[in-house]
Amino acid sequence: MHLSLAVLSKKAIEASLQLKWKEAIELNNTILKEYPNNTDAKIRLGRAYMQEKDFTKAKRIFKEVLKSDPINALALKNLELAKNGKSDCPIGSSSHLNTKSLLKEPGTTYETKVPIKTKSLHINDFQSGEELLIKIRKKSIDIYKIKKGKKVLVGEIIDSYIVQRLVYSTNKGEKINVSFVRGKDKDIWVLIKASAPIFKPDKLDIRPYLKKGTIEEPEMEM
Template sequence: MSAHDNDKFNIRQLAEASSAYHHQMASSAYPEHGEWASFAYPNNGQNIDKSTTLLLYFWPMSDPLPSNLHQAAIQAALNSHWETAIKINKEILKVDPQSIDALNRLAKAYFETGNYTLAKKYYSATLKYDPYNPIAAKNLKILKATKADGKQLLPTTSGKISSSLFLQEPGKTKVVNLLKVAEPQKLSQVYPGMQVNMVVKNRGVTVATLSGGYLGVLPDDVSHHILRLTKGGNKYEIFIKAVKVNGLIVLIKEVFRSKRFHNQPSFLDSSQRGSNIDMLSATKIDDLADEDSDDSEELEEAEI
């Protein structure tokens, strides 16, 4: 089965075809992956290519199964499963050594696990095949410049998110679903707790990474409200609350209120009064269905 055919392969159908015997055998061999490991041992002698088998070994059983390795790599990054992302992207590169997406993903995963030497290696490899790749060029420049300055880089998602960051204050904070969101590759660059920018324009407010990468726009009613308040002197910060493949939720926080609006709260959403965001749900991808800092320390992560 070719890598292309594997992209079309329905892993879940294979899972349903697995026998109890093979399930037991695989679960014993790979207990940390439970039932997912049994997919590597299909019933009736059905064959699977090596990349699919390895994916099934690596994939956490608590997560929905992807349909192919590239999608698996994206999901692993979105869920901050960096060790899994490293393994999957390496398998992709064995089949397609010049895959720009996989090289950038692998560099990003190594950065997140603190291996900056390998992060630089794979960003450099990207530039070997695509000399003008903006993600690799920018991140490699930041890595080299930071080392030269003697500053210590920290993985962007390694630490716990402070609960105070998502504390909602009546009249001062608002949770918003962005519209016209960027493609999944771009969304996988951000994470809960990450500060982003509001780019104020005449007719609306765009949300972007601190390095300028487009993420989405605020709804018109929120945009017009923010525009009026910022023109009057108010100041706001915005943070990523939660991320999924095709959606992004942000928290807008008032950090300064001008004298002009001294007695006027920024937001009047009654559903937010006196409530605190549950930090666990704020970082879970599945919950979405129901619902400027130092640039040298923050890479624009690889396109996933």
């Protein structure tokens, strides 16, 4: 049965988390057959090839990404690693990256943009899944990263809805994690993840009627 992009993406991420690189390659290739311009799937595919030591295919994938997005920080960084015959997260190595933190769950996760304030920071200083530090204030949330052993201010979130939700959750004793997702120019996107549902789930756009007298059956996911 046909699976949606969201389901396939989740399966591809989970395969990587379980170090099932061949399965991750297959799933991301499946996504790209249906969605050939999906950059996230290409990045995941390239990194899976790197873990399988197939650096030739990895380089080809990252070069494809850079044709349409010449300043994609993840593609640039991973292409350089692939050229040197290295993978960014060798099995068994210690790392501050947490790829599992990028899994989105209704009610507990929220993605938002954060403009980079510190001039010395650039998007290529971040890695996908990197955990960031936060300081919750009454009207804003400061985002920090560790660079060369020092805590550096990245920027702040001033969206009142997000601030209110995080203030509420911390008062309730809930745990909050923030992870880097992607970046472009002087902006980064982060995924906020709470230990309990605090956000409104995304609304589904359901339009059952195609035309008078016919009903569109919703796609089933397995």
